[in-house]
Amino acid sequence: DAKTTQPPSMDCAEGRAANLPCNHSTISGNEYVYWYRQIHSQGPQYIIHGLKNNETNEMASLIITEDRKSSTLILPHATLRDTAVYYCIVRVGGAAGNKLTFGGGTRVLVKP
Amino acid sequence: DTGVSQDPRHKITKRGQNVTFRCDPISEHNRLYWYRQTLGQGPEFLTYFQNEAQLEKSRLLSDRFSAERPKGSFSTLEIQRTEQGDSAMYLCASSFMQTGAETQYFGPGTRLLVL
Secondary structure, X not given: OOOOEOOOEEEEEXXXXXXXXXXXXXXXXXXXXXXXXXXXXXXXXXXXXXXXXOEEOOOOEEEEOOOOOEXXXXXXXXXXXXXXXXXXXXXXXXXXXXXXXXXXXXXXXXXX | OOOOEEEOOEEEXXXXXXXXEEEEOOOOOXXXXXXXXXXXXXXXXXXXXXXXEEEEEOOOOOOOEEEEOOOOOOEEXXXXXXXXXXXXXXXXXXXXXXXXXXXXXXXXOEEEEEO
């Protein structure tokens, strides 16, 4: 699975949009981009995933560049409860894929 | 609650003792994964099952570790002769394998402290 690069930390203001970047320049055509977050002492929580198109759900939006070499997770209105470590992971789809390989993630601190 | 559940949530044991953790996946999920997470690090893959079959084991899974999923539903992870280095959060995740994307959903984890 392709390796990802994320900034180690970032701060954002409560109520503002949080834009979390991820580079995955070696991504293959059959690899999906997944985002998870982990709030302190809890299990990772699935947020969103995508292959080529931008995706949106009730938690966030995922913007994938046309060349698929990078993506941005957008939390539209950050709250204090969004303080967590956010992981960007790329993984092969279908039966060929299995484990998730977690990197260091981005530690996001939402400030009042 | 229909999410992944793990039991116990916390376990304190003495070095040399055996411990066993249980994971109950989301109903109908055919894949079940075990990960380990030490302080300040991201989760690391240990092993996974598809139905009853254990399909892959990480090099992290020493011979003191054994995992089972006897009926393709719940799974157990046993650590024999625990060592202080085994202290970590043990995470279970489940998914439904299909073509295309496969999303893993994690349980709350079992936090192990070996004294």
